[in-house]
Amino acid sequence: MDNHHPFKSPQFERQQFRARLFFGTSLMVLLVSILLGRYYYLQVIKYEKFMTRSESNRVLVEPIAPTRGLIYDRNGVLLAQNRISFSLSVVIERADDLGLLLEEISSLITLSDKEKSQFYKQLNRRRRPFESVLLKMDLSEEEQAILAVNQYHLQGSLVTAKLLREYPFGQNFAHALGYVGRINDHEIDTLDPVLYTGTLVLGKTGLEKKYENDLLGRVGYQTVEVNNRGRMMRLLQRESPIDGKDLHLYLDYRLQRQAYRLLEGEKGAIVVIEIDTGGVLAMASAPSFNPNEFVSGISHKSYSELTHSSELPLFDRALRGQYPPGSTVKPVYGLAALDEGVINENYRISDPGYFKLPNSEHKYRDWKKGGHGNNIHLHDAIVQSCDTFFYNLTNLMSIDTFDRYGSAFGFGQKTGIDMPLERKGIMPSRSWKQEARSMRWYTGDTVNVSIGQGYTLTTPIQLAVMTAGIASRGEMRTPQLVQNQQNILPVKRKIEISENHWNYVHQSMEDVVHGAKGTARGISKGLNYKIAGKTGTVQVIKIKQEEKYDAGATAKRNRDHALFVAFAPRENPKIAVAIVIENAGSGSSQAAPVARKIMDAYMNFYPEALGGL
Amino acid sequence: MTQNDFVRQMRPGNSAFYDTRSQWNRFHCDIPMIVLLLILSTVGLLVLFSASGQNISLVKSQLVRFGIGFIAMIALAQIHPRFFERWAFLPYLGGILLLIMVPLFGIEKNGAQRWLSIGVQFQPSEIIKVSIPLLLASYLAKRSFPPSFKHVFFSLLFIAIPVGLVANQPDLGTAILIAIAGFSVLFLSGLPGRYLIFSSLSLAVVIPMGWLYVLHDYQKQRIITLFDPESDKLGAAWNIIQSTVAIGSGGFNGKGWGHGTQSQLNFLPESSTDFIIAVFAEEFGLFGVLLLVALYFALIARCLLISVRAQSMFGMLFAGSYTVLFFVYIFVNMGMVSGILPVVGVPLPFMSFGGTSVVTLMCGFGILMAISTEKNDMEKKRGG
Numbered sequence: 002m003d004n005h006h007p008f009k010s011p012q013f014e015r016q017q018f019r020a021r022l023f024f025g026t027s028l029m030v031l032l033v034s035i036l037l038g039r040y041y042y043l044q045v046i047k048y049e050k051f052m053t054r055s056e057s058n059r060v061l062v063e064p065i066a067p068t069r070g071l072i073y074d075r076n077g078v079l080l081a082q083n084r085i086s087f088s089l090s091v092v093i094e095r096a097d098d099l100g101l102l103l104e105e106i107s108s109l110i111t112l113s114d115k116e117k118s119q120f121y122k123q124l125n126r127r128r129r130p131f132e133s134v135l136l137k138m139d140l141s142e143e144e145q146a147i148l149a150v151n152q153y154h155l156q157g158s159l160v161t162a163k164l165l166r167e168y169p170f171g172q173n174f175a176h177a178l179g180y181v182g183r184i185n186d187h188e189i190d191t192l193d194p195v196l197y198t199g200t201l202v203l204g205k206t207g208l209e210k211k212y213e214n215d216l217l218g219r220v221g222y223q224t225v226e227v228n229n230r231g232r233m234m235r236l237l238q239r240e241s242p243i244d245g246k247d248l249h250l251y252l253d254y255r256l257q258r259q260a261y262r263l264l265e266g267e268k269g270a271i272v273v274i275e276i277d278t279g280g281v282l283a284m285a286s287a288p289s290f291n292p293n294e295f296v297s298g299i300s301h302k303s304y305s306e307l308t309h310s311s312e313l314p315l316f317d318r319a320l321r322g323q324y325p326p327g328s329t330v331k332p333v334y335g336l337a338a339l340d341e342g343v344i345n346e347n348y349r350i351s352d353p354g355y356f357k358l359p360n361s362e363h364k365y366r367d368w369k370k371g372g373h374g375n376n377i378h379l380h381d382a383i384v385q386s387c388d389t390f391f392y393n394l395t396n397l398m399s400i401d402t403f404d405r406y407g408s409a410f411g412f413g414q415k416t417g418i419d420m421p422l423e424r425k426g427i428m429p430s431r432s433w434k435q436e437a438r439s440m441r442w443y444t445g446d447t448v449n450v451s452i453g454q455g456y457t458l459t460t461p462i463q464l465a466v467m468t469a470g471i472a473s474r475g476e477m478r479t480p481q482l483v484q485n486q487q488n489i490l491p492v493k494r495k496i497e498i499s500e501n502h503w504n505y506v507h508q509s510m511e512d513v514v515h516g517a518k519g520t521a522r523g524i525s526k527g528l529n530y531k532i533a534g535k536t537g538t539v540q541v542i543k544i545k546q547e548e549k550y551d552a553g554a555t556a557k558r559n560r561d562h563a564l565f566v567a568f569a570p571r572e573n574p575k576i577a578v579a580i581v582i583e584n585a586g587s588g589s590s591q592a593a594p595v596a597r598k599i600m601d602a603y604m605n606f607y608p609e610a611l612g613g614l
Numbered sequence: 615m616t617q618n619d620f621v622r623q624m625r626p627g628n629s630a631f632y633d634t635r636s637q638w639n640r641f642h643c644d645i646p647m648i649v650l651l652l653i654l655s656t657v658g659l660l661v662l663f664s665a666s667g668q669n670i671s672l673v674k675s676q677l678v679r680f681g682i683g684f685i686a687m688i689a690l691a692q693i694h695p696r697f698f699e700r701w702a703f704l705p706y707l708g709g710i711l712l713l714i715m716v717p718l719f720g721i722e723k724n725g726a727q728r729w730l731s732i733g734v735q736f737q738p739s740e741i742i743k744v745s746i747p748l749l750l751a752s753y754l755a756k757r758s759f760p761p762s763f764k765h766v767f768f769s770l771l772f773i774a775i776p777v778g779l780v781a782n783q784p785d786l787g788t789a790i791l792i793a794i795a796g797f798s799v800l801f802l803s804g805l806p807g808r809y810l811i812f813s814s815l816s817l818a819v820v821i822p823m824g825w826l827y828v829l830h831d832y833q834k835q836r837i838i839t840l841f842d843p844e845s846d847k848l849g850a851a852w853n854i855i856q857s858t859v860a861i862g863s864g865g866f867n868g869k870g871w872g873h874g875t876q877s878q879l880n881f882l883p884e885s886s887t888d889f890i891i892a893v894f895a896e897e898f899g900l901f902g903v904l905l906l907v908a909l910y911f912a913l914i915a916r917c918l919l920i921s922v923r924a925q926s927m928f929g930m931l932f933a934g935s936y937t938v939l940f941f942v943y944i945f946v947n948m949g950m951v952s953g954i955l956p957v958v959g960v961p962l963p964f965m966s967f968g969g970t971s972v973v974t975l976m977c978g979f980g981i982l983m984a985i986s987t988e989k990n991d992m993e994k995k996r997g998g
Contacts, residue, residue: 043862044900051862059875306866
């Protein structure tokens with residue numbers, strides 16, 4: 002199969018070669034045309050598209066989280082501050098093997114299941130490239146050190162400094178301030194994604210929740226040029242964040258601390274209102290909890306301890322605890338009777354120790370077996386807390402009148418305090434019973450209402466507001482924790498009652514403490530100012546008709562709630578106090594001494610309150 | 615054929631410059647080629663400076679390689695082409711020997727063994743790229759035109775050995791380039807049309823077979839990536855996506871020297887080696903690309919002229935096939951970076967950072983200059 006050409010001619014060879022070379026050259030020209038066509042397509046036709054992609058490649062918009070507003074008490078003492086904390090996050094794009102990295106990290110520091118599951122949830126959410134995903138907040142110094150030492154083989158992990166909320170007074174302000182916590186899955190869907198970029202936490206309860214929008218501030222941005230590893234190379238543009246607004250409260254940290262200390266070991270609440278302004282001076286609920294635990298994510302164990310405790314430490318009793326007010330309402334209904342003119346200052350009854358409605362054999366018992374004797378007028382009824390006198394009012398006033406005055410002093414409605422989740426209690430009325438129980442009103446119901454029992458429920462804050470209303474002779478204000486521009490809160494409504502009646506009731510309340518027969522006379526010893534108050538003792542279990550209640554023999558959880566409301570100084574009232582202590586026993590022995598200590602503390606801190614005397 | 619006319623017309627024109635160049639011709643220097651090479655080298659160094667992120671030491675080391683290349687080129691130009699024709703098998707044998715040593719003593723980089731180290735690291739496959747056309751040109755020039763079946767068979771064998779060795783490294787890109795260099799000699803030597811038809815048919819069989827049994831997974835991935843770059847955004851396709859973004863965002867005018875964001879911010883991988891054209895295209899735009907291609911084509915035209923004018927068959931064949939090889943380098947590189955060819959490791963002449971290819975490239979041009987000035991020697995003799 003030899004294919005030799007017959008002769009070897011240089012001329013022919015050269016011609017042949019040139020033909021082939023020409024062909025080759027043509028092919029080259031064709032190919033290079035295709036190539037240039039491709040570059041023309043990319044650089045001219047598709048220029049816009051690739052220019053945009055190149056820009057989005059290199060330019061990264063990073064949020065700068067604003068600093069959360071601080072919370073101060075009335076003296077300028079920090080109640081909620083921000084401290085630097087280090088948290089660990091992962092840049093997925095930089096980690097070679099995510100599973101392996103997490104394994105290594107968890108072999109170095111402890112990662113809870115919750116932290117891991119939150120991490121994975123966040124991982125599946127939409128992110129910008131190279132945006133880090135939070136793994137663990139608030140690393141301890143030891144953890145920081147361990148991570149720093151092992152940094153070289155933890156490619157992709159990132160330790161960053163962030164500001165974290167801190168509550169220096171811990172339990173003392175837990176319910177009032179509330180706390181911030183990590184934004185959870187449900188919240189993230191409802192939050193404005195723009196405002197919360199770069200922010201990890203959110204106010205969950207209390208003032209932190211109520212004033213979330215003020216405290217949050219406004220997120221800032223910086224546009225940076227990044228390299229392919231996401232490292233910032235150059236700052237292109239910056240819009241600084243606007244820090245959250247600081248809150249200045251009416252609360253006095255000293256009084257609050259004192260209130261919380263007084264409740265130690267008890268379940269209950271203390272609310273102190275500054276009468277001149279309507280601001281809340283102290284608002285404590287016990288037992289309490291440490292809000293700092295929630296900031297960086299509370300552990301499952303601690304959280305379930307808190308939620309499963311029968312003491313309900315997370316429950317804000319001051320705003321959400323609903324208790325029958327008991328005898329503490331007596332001044333209100335006394336005022337009602339006087340103002341309505343159904344009785345006057347000389348109206349008297351005799352008290353056999355019980356009360357019977359006309360045409361009924363049912364005995365409504367006075368707390369004092371055998372009664373308070375003859376010639377009991379309103380003053381005595383308040384001072385000695387005579388139930389029969391108030392039972393008797395049901396013959397003179399209908400439930401509608403009780404309802405009108407109770408409502409005027411704020412029962413059955415939210416006080417409007419600047420806190421979330423306040424409860425409104427119950428001021429029983431015909432319509433209320435029809436709606437809630439689908440039953441018509443009986444006069445027997447009114448008898449129970451007249452001594453603040455039956456269907457009546459009030460919160461400690463309502464009792465404090467009522468007391469402030471009595472003290473200020475009918476000036477009803479909306480209690481507030483946060484001070485706005487005007488220091489003195491406006492009077493929401495003025496209860497118009499004759500001065501004489503106010504004087505009469507004030508005198509009666511003074512004698513509760515200072516009178517020889519006053520139910521709270523035990524606290525008057527050594528007082529250099531005058532307290533006007535009213536005790537209340539509320540039954541937790543029903544006591545049968547002929548049975549006698551014996552505190553010692555009754556299980557703690559069935560014991561009476563002790564209540565006391567008071568204002569002082571009597572002549573020129575500065576503060577109103579409401580105290581509820583659950584299952585403590587009688588108001589006079591358990592709640593009144595607490596009020597005295599609060600009053601003393603206040604007079605000690607604000608000696609000018611006595612100056613007017 | 616008008617080719618003869620073309621050549622004839624050029625001759626008097628060239629002779630007109632003869633006297634002014636006599637000094638240079640004495641040193642066997644082809645002035646237009648040297649000028650073009652110097653311009654391309656300078657452009658290459660400037661682009662490399664930008665592509666490497668203003669790494670002056672990298673540019674210096676490349677400059678040293680250019681220096682070595684230029685010296686080697688001038689030195690080789692002094693040797694008579696007949697010497698290359700006679701001893702052509704030596705670099706080939708040496709190259710094969712070195713290729714055999716690669717799997718035994720080679721250095722592994724990125725999962726492939728391509729480098730040998732004797733004080734400096736170099737790629738033996740680069741040497742084969744130049745020595746294959748040299749060997750085949752010398753082998754076929756002695757034989758009759760067109761080559762007989764026997765000669766074609768041996769030529770194919772000469773090609774197959776290094777192609778097999780290089781493909782085994784694995785370095786498919788270089789293997790294909792070596793094959794193309796070899797085939798171009800065969801083609802230029804007047805390989806009959808039926809061989810071309812036969813080889814096309816056999817390619818149609820070999821390609822699917824190769825896909826199934828020869829190609830490594832990463833090589834297949836590169837070809838898949840070519841057709842669907844978005845399929846694997848952060849993996850194999852990353853390079854292509856980033857390089858097309860770089861090229862496209864350059865537009866017609868470019869972003870300016872040192873201002874290519876894709877390359878300066880390291881989004882573009884291999885920006886100073888195989889993907890350097892993307893940096894160039896990003897910074898100098900289509901305008902720059904057109905100028906660069908024009909420069910390359912001026913050099914190619916000069917080489918073709920040398921080939922056509924060569925005195926010996928060997929000279930014609932080597933110059934012609936070496937020009938084709940040079941073109942294929944440029945086409946494959948610019949094609950792969952712009953996303954119309956699979957990603958194979960082929961550097962862009964004068965631009966990509968890399969020692970062996972610079973030096974071997976210059977050696978080839980040195981032989982071309984020797985061929986180019988051979989004729990002048992004869993004319994000089996005739997004239998004298």
